[in-house]
Amino acid sequence: MIELLLISFGLVVALFVGYNIGGATTGPAFGPAVGSDVLSKTGAAALMSVFFAIGAWTIGRRVVDTLGNDLVTRGGIFTLETSIVVLFFIGAALFIGNYAGVPASTSMTAVGAIAGLGVATGSLDWAVMGEIAVWWIVAPIIGFWVSGMIGRYLYPQINRRVAIESSEGPLFTVDRSGTVPRLVPGENTTRREAVGSVVVILIGCLMAFSSGTSNIANAIAPLVGAGMDLEPLIVLGSVAVAVGAFTIARRTLDTLGNDITNLPLTASIIVAVVSSAIVTGLSAIGIPASFVIIATMSIVGLGWGRATRTVTVSQSIRGEGETKVSVGALTAEEPGDAAPDIGDEEPDDIPAAADLFDPATTGRVIMMQNAVPVISTVGAYVTFLVLFRFVW
Known part of the structure; x- marks a missing residue:
């Protein structure tokens, strides 16, 4: 009877962890697409649910074995009791971050x-x-600086080549005139916009798949280590992630898609490519990638790089000589938009740093992303130290 209660409680805690994983990982995967109005929050949640489950069922079982056996050296350390405590601290810490x-x-x-x-x-x-x-220290720094340098030095050129501008109306509509309904571009959707939108969604799907391959272990590995069957736990964990993606993930989608930095579609593609490349590279060498941190720091880096673009122009302007102005005042980021003459810009034409990069939100994000793992680590350490010394 006691063992049955422990199993039931362990499953409840694992579902709670999966719920919070869905809330924490949907934002980094689809925040750029949602922030640039390519995808709705509901659409992001649906895609996250499907591709997370595929990743969990295919490659994720290998990560479950690694996390449940390799990180600790003593055999039998994962019992139902220890697994419940570990999962409790994982879920509680993640919930604090998601709630914020x-x-x-x-x-x-x-x-x-x-x-x-x-x-x-x-x-x-x-x-x-x-x-x-x-x-874990090196990868986010790489993501920040690669995205920052792209935003500071290459973004205008990339934007002119990609030339994707969000149009009025829906990107795609359903054509029901034929026997089989089909998806077609919206009335005002350009070909480049349609292609770019599909690219950023596909990259989000790739990140969701990658999340499934690594993060399913975070919800179920302790229980598998305690002797419970793997396949049913993968299904239950994936369902819990889907629930989190449709509910609490809306908060993180707002944070990564809108609050840190304004993301046009070109910027969304850059962030997604940089983040997914780093995550894929780390996975290839067997490192459990923290793609939440990598994607977040890529967004921060791109926003910082775009906000700090300045150039010194040596040109005689009404006899004033050398003048330092914002790149936004010199370079039109969309084809056909002529930049104003130097000295003739209106103040509103020069993008303010606050419009591209929000330091207050960024500080809150970085603080919480460091605090949440500390909470789970310290909480678990103190609890097990007391339990093993005085109880077990």
Whole structure:
């Protein structure tokens, strides 16, 4: 009877973790698409649910085995009791981030809780933990600076080549004139806009798939390590992620799609390409990628780079000589838009940094993304230290 209650409680806690994973990972995957009005929040949630489940069912089972066995060295450390405690701290910490509208890293939060268990019991593999931690520091920095340099030096040229501008009306409509309904571009949708929109959605789907391959382990690995069957847990975890994607993920979609920086479609594609490339590279070498942090820092980097574009122009203007102006006053970012003559710009024509990059929101995001894994790690460590010393 007691074991049945423990199993039931463990499943409830695992579902709670999956719910919060859906809330935390939908924003980084589809925030750029939602922020640029390519995709609705409901559409993002639906795609997240499908591709997360595919990733979890195919490759995710390998990550479950790794997280449940390699990070801690002592056999049998995962029991139903320890698994419930670990999952509780993962879910509670992620919920704090989701409630604040900040998508925290599920990988960092989960690994932190398991590391807390490992340190408290003397069973943590420090070599494995050290390698993971180094990449968790390096990868977001790479994402920030690559996106920042693109935003600062290359964005106008890329934008002119891509030349994607959101049009009025829906991007796609359903044509029901034939026997089989089909999806067609909207009345005002250009070919480049349609292609760019499909690209940014497909990249979001790729990131959702990648999330499934790694993050399903964060919800179910402790229970699998305790001896429960893998396949039913994958199904239950994927359903919980879908519920989170349709509900609490709306907060994180707002944060990453609208609050940090205004993302036109070109910027969305840049962020998605940079983030997915880094995540894929880390996955290829066996590192559990924190794609939430990487995607967030890519968005921050691009916003910072665009907001700080300035150039010194050596040109005689009414005899005043050298003048420093915003790039936005010199370069029209869309084809056909002529830049105003230097010195003739209206103040409203020069984009303010606050319109491209919100330091206050960025500070809140970075603070919470670091606090959430700390909460799970410290909470699990203290709890297991007390339990193993005085109870177990």
